[in-house]
Each structure stands twice: as C-alpha cells, then as structure tokens.
Amino acid sequence: MKFLGHWGLFSIILLFGCLTYGRPVHADTDASLAHVQAKGTLVMGTSPNYPPYEFQINKHGKSQIVGMDIEIGKQIAKDLGVKLVVKKLSFDSLLPALTTGKVDIILSGMSPTPARRKSVNFTNIYYTEGxxxxxxxxxxxxxxxxxxxxxxxxxxxxxxxxxxxxxxxxxxxxxxxxxxxxxxxxxxxxxxxxxxxxxxxxxxxxxxxxxxxxxxxGHFKTSSAQAGNAIALPKGAQSLTAAINQSLAKIKHQHLIQRQYLKTAGKYLKVNTADTSMWHYRHYFLRGLEYTLLIALIGIIGGSILGLCLALLRFNRLLPLRWFATAYVEFVRGTPLMVQIMFVYFGIGMLVDVSALTAGIIAIVLNSAAYLSEIIRGGIQAVDVGQSEAAASLGLSKNANMRYVVLPQAVKIIWPALGNQFINLIKDTSMVSIIGITELIYQVGIVQADTYRGVAPIGIAMIIYFIICWLLTRLLHYYEQHLNYE
Structure with missing residues (x-):
C-alpha cells in the first residue's frame, strides 16, 4: 500500500490558497457522475511502478500500463458506460491532481487514512492485504x-x-x-x-x-482504518462514489480480483522478466532521451530569450520595470524548481488546462531565465564603460550601442558561465518526472520497477547524461574558441 510522501503533502499546502480562486472541482456534488458520463471518459490517476497493482510492461517494444488496479478501472469504466483514460503521475502528485481536477479518480493502491478522508472521498475497500x-x-x-x-x-x-x-x-x-x-x-x-x-x-x-x-x-497489527485499499474521488462526489461502489460490489461478489485480475497481473509480470536486459528496454531510454532533449532545448532557447529581456529590464530607467525584474529573479532563485513545476501544473493548471509536458517546459523556461538573466547582467556590467562612451561619441543610440557594442562583448565574457548553466539545465530536466513526464529519470524508475534491477538502469542513465553533456561541452568550447578569434 502506497502512501502520500512529503512532497505531495507539501504541494497540497502550497496549492491551498490557489484552490480558493480556481475553478471548483465538482462543485455540484450530485453532478459528479453525470459529468463523467457526459464527457465519456473516466480519467484514472495512477503511479505505474508498484507491481502487481500497476506497472508497465515492454510488449513488442511498446510500453503498456497493466496490473490489478488497471483491470478494476476497466471494469468500473465499462459499468459507467465510458472509456477509461489512464494518466500516469508520480505517487506524490496524485492527490494534488485529484483536487485540481486533473483526474477523476485515484486508483493506485491507496489506503483511506483519516488524514486523507479530510480532503477527498473514498470508496469502499476493494482489496485487503497484510x-x-x-x-x-x-x-x-x-x-x-x-x-x-x-x-x-x-x-x-x-x-x-x-x-x-x-x-x-x-x-x-x-x-x-x-x-x-x-x-x-x-x-x-x-x-x-x-x-x-x-x-x-x-x-x-x-x-x-x-x-x-x-x-x-511480518505479523504486523493494523487497525481497520489503516487496512485495505480504496479508490479516491474529489470531496463531495457522492453520486460517482456510489456508482463506483456498485462496481466494486460486483467485483467482490464475483471474486474477480483473486480469480482473474491478480492472475492477469502475474502473466504480465512474466512478460517483463522474460528479458530484463537493458537492450530490451532501449525504447524506454530512447523515449526518455527524446523528452529530455526536447525540454532542454526549449528551456535553453526560451530561457535565454526571457533571461536577456529580464537583464535589460534591470537597466531600464522605469523603476517599476526594474523592480519587477529584480523581484522575479529573487523569487525564482529562492524557491525549489520542483515546487515551481508542481505549481505551474497544478496551480496555474486550475485556471488554464495545460498538459504535463507543457507545464514542465514552462517551469523550466521560467526557472532558467532567472539564472541566465543574472549571468547576462553580469556580462553587460563587465564591459568597459569606455566602450559605451566611444559609441555615444560616434552618434550611436543607446539601443544600437547595446546591440552592436555591449552585447557582443558581453557574450564573449559570459560564454563559459552560459555553458555551465546550459549543462545544469539538461540535468534539471529530471525534475519534471514528478508530474509524470516520461523523460529519462522517469523511464529509469519504470525500468527498475519492471525488471527488478536497480543498478543497471541507473548506469545507463548516467552514461546517456554524460554523453549529452560531453557533446554540449565540446560544442560550446568550439564556439568559445571561434568567439575568441574574432
């Protein structure tokens, strides 16, 4: 049985203020079932790294989420007359996803503790284990x-x-x-x-x-409040809870979990363990690499552009603009990237529905811009003031002076620091795994859970990160030499 970790609890506290202003989740409690049936989908949040409840298999090179909970979700969706949509997240992100309307239910080996019952609804217990x-x-x-x-x-x-x-x-x-x-x-x-x-x-x-x-x-003693797993729903979603309880009652009556679902999960586990070589899981690493490079590339380009704008605002004559740029940089540098990613996805996502990938990219760009702006600002200040005075004596405007005189020299000065920041940004992309983006680190966790091998996937990830960073270092060094020759 999996429980909410510290990050998930912290994110709920962080987003508590946002919930007051965001769109209500199932404000009309009697309409919760009608809402799911009207849209034709039941969005199930789960963390697929917990066999036999939910896990991923590598079947013919394609990733597929399977497990006992997935089979239960399919039966519930069938009974409701809708299509099941499985949304994978880290376990810590499931409750925030539910309270902000990203998912309709959580079906992920979750126990209905008294603390959780204060913020969400729970169905009847569907499975009890020791x-x-x-x-x-x-x-x-x-x-x-x-x-x-x-x-x-x-x-x-x-x-x-x-x-x-x-x-x-x-x-x-x-x-x-x-x-x-x-x-x-x-x-x-x-x-x-x-x-x-x-x-x-x-x-x-x-x-x-x-x-x-x-x-x-283990012969542990547990209370009735602690034992068993249940499905979590938004607080007040009574009609949907009642409908799902009817499905669970049918599943229990027919003993489907013991007779069918656990056996199906066992067969899927054999699919993973039939070949646990890292080559067999190469598609997972390649997919993770694809997302890592995509996020890093957009983060570098977007962060550089926004960072340049922030740096220039710091030299603006208008005090409000300078204050805004300073406050932005101080705030972003003073808060963890992981919290920023979760805030963009769950907090801002309440007002504007954004995908996990989009939210992750936005957070990476906003975060990197703050650090790059300080690097750029330092480079501009390092340019000899006499250069600007000479440009002014030749009749260049301030904008032309900045564009043709100051910035080119600043780039030469800050190029090594920019390179270090770009490399750090590539490694920072691992943070987006917290909201379920299947970048490299997320895929490492999946491969570990599926193959029961801990060290090998980490070793492969380290090699991939090293190759990326080494190639980027060589590329940056090449352009650094080119700039020095000019």
Whole structure:
C-alpha cells in the first residue's frame, strides 16, 4: 500500500490558497457522475511502478500500463458506460491532481487514512492485504522474528503505513525512509538495509521475480482504518462514489480480483522478466532521451530569450520595470524548481488546462531565465564603460550601442558561465518526472520497477547524461574558441 510522501503533502499546502480562486472541482456534488458520463471518459490517476497493482510492461517494444488496479478501472469504466483514460503521475502528485481536477479518480493502491478522508472521498475497500518483510534470501534464517531486527536498518517508503508500522512495532530497529520502491529494493540488494517492509502483494511479486529475495509474513497489527485499499474521488462526489461502489460490489461478489485480475497481473509480470536486459528496454531510454532533449532545448532557447529581456529590464530607467525584474529573479532563485513545476501544473493548471509536458517546459523556461538573466547582467556590467562612451561619441543610440557594442562583448565574457548553466539545465530536466513526464529519470524508475534491477538502469542513465553533456561541452568550447578569434 502506497502512501502520500512529503512532497505531495507539501504541494497540497502550497496549492491551498490557489484552490480558493480556481475553478471548483465538482462543485455540484450530485453532478459528479453525470459529468463523467457526459464527457465519456473516466480519467484514472495512477503511479505505474508498484507491481502487481500497476506497472508497465515492454510488449513488442511498446510500453503498456497493466496490473490489478488497471483491470478494476476497466471494469468500473465499462459499468459507467465510458472509456477509461489512464494518466500516469508520480505517487506524490496524485492527490494534488485529484483536487485540481486533473483526474477523476485515484486508483493506485491507496489506503483511506483519516488524514486523507479530510480532503477527498473514498470508496469502499476493494482489496485487503497484510504486510510482509522482504529479505535477501541468504539472510532469511538470520531474522526469524521482528525482534531480531533490533539495531538493524529496516526500510520503507517515507510517509507510508509500513513506515509507521516499523516506527511503532519495531522501535529498536533503525528506521530508514526512502521515496520509491525501486530505491528500497536497490538498498536491500546492496545490503544497505537489512529488510524492507511492503504490502504482501507487492513483496510477493518482487520475491517471485527475483531469486535473491524472499518475502516473509511480518505479523504486523493494523487497525481497520489503516487496512485495505480504496479508490479516491474529489470531496463531495457522492453520486460517482456510489456508482463506483456498485462496481466494486460486483467485483467482490464475483471474486474477480483473486480469480482473474491478480492472475492477469502475474502473466504480465512474466512478460517483463522474460528479458530484463537493458537492450530490451532501449525504447524506454530512447523515449526518455527524446523528452529530455526536447525540454532542454526549449528551456535553453526560451530561457535565454526571457533571461536577456529580464537583464535589460534591470537597466531600464522605469523603476517599476526594474523592480519587477529584480523581484522575479529573487523569487525564482529562492524557491525549489520542483515546487515551481508542481505549481505551474497544478496551480496555474486550475485556471488554464495545460498538459504535463507543457507545464514542465514552462517551469523550466521560467526557472532558467532567472539564472541566465543574472549571468547576462553580469556580462553587460563587465564591459568597459569606455566602450559605451566611444559609441555615444560616434552618434550611436543607446539601443544600437547595446546591440552592436555591449552585447557582443558581453557574450564573449559570459560564454563559459552560459555553458555551465546550459549543462545544469539538461540535468534539471529530471525534475519534471514528478508530474509524470516520461523523460529519462522517469523511464529509469519504470525500468527498475519492471525488471527488478536497480543498478543497471541507473548506469545507463548516467552514461546517456554524460554523453549529452560531453557533446554540449565540446560544442560550446568550439564556439568559445571561434568567439575568441574574432
């Protein structure tokens, strides 16, 4: 069972003020079902890196989201008479996506905790499981009981039920929190931690597909409020909740989860583990590289143009324009890029519906512009004032002086700094994975979850980033030499 991490909780707090001014999500609570049926689609938010609930498979070179929750979503959409649309996001972004109308429901192994119930609706429980401890098989006999982990490092996803269970029921163990399932498994297999606590279905899936791991019953005690998974809906969406509960009741009555959905998920898991070579997943890395380069290229071009405009505004005689440029730069540099990306997608996205890719590009451009503007401004100030005085004595206007005299010399001065910023921007594109853009880092997480291999995908990503940055460095160095010869 997956829980909302710190970033998701922080983003909800950040967007709380925006919700007051944004368009209401299902303001007419009785119209929630009618709204879904009128548009003909049920948009399901999920984080596809949690087998067997939801994960991606590489089938004939094409990516496909599958799993138990996907099968449940299909049945619900069929019963409602609409088409299921699956929107993939990081788990931390699911609740903000629901509260801002990006998705209609969250079906992603989520537990209906009291804290969550305050902000969203939940359906009835559709699946209940226990909690298991995942171990390296060679150390299976070393830890017969929970007390055997005293003084040992035991890990779980931060902010989850499992994290709290370790804290409460294994008080003498050293609790380690991590942000993703892939990182947990990697830490376990490299012996950074002694054990990982996960939901039984997920732990069993990992153990069945990795001969070096074993899942054992954790014998944890959980309350009825904590146990089980449910579907999250917008607060007040009563009619849609009731309709989905009817579908869930039919699924339970026919025992479809045990008889069909879990078996289907198991078959899909075998598709992934049939060939776990990185070459088999080359299309994932190429797709991630494509988005990384696209975002970086637009970020460099857009950030440079906007950064130049901001730098010039800092020299403007009109104080309001100078204040605006200064305030913009200080604000952007004073807030994390990840928060800016989430604000553009969820906050501004409430007023204007923008895709995740568009929101990510906008955030990257706005962020890089602030840093580039300071680099450009420093270069302009570094140009000898005598150059401008000489230009004025020859009758050049201020605009012509800036265009033909100052800026060309400033570019030569700041070129190395610009190059460093461009390289940093390429690496910063990894941040957009938080809103589900399938750039390189996002694809690494998917490959890790699908193949149960932790190190190899990271190694491939490092090589790809190095090649990109090395080629860009060579290109920038070439033009730097060209500028010096002029």
């Amino acid at each position: 909690e298991s401890i995942l171990l390296n098989k060679t150390e299976h006999n070393k830890y017969p009981t929970k007390s055997a982990f005293n003084g040992q490092k035991v890990a779980a996803e931060t902010g989850t039920l499992q994290y709290n269970l370790i804290k409460q029921q294994m008080p003498n163990a050293k609790l380690i929190g991590m942000s993703s399932a892939a990182n947990l498994i990697l830490a376990l297999k490299t012996h950074k931690v002694a054990a990982v606590v996960k939901g039984t279905a997920s732990a069993t899936a990992y153990a069945k597909n990795d001969p070096n791991l074993v899942a054992v019953n």
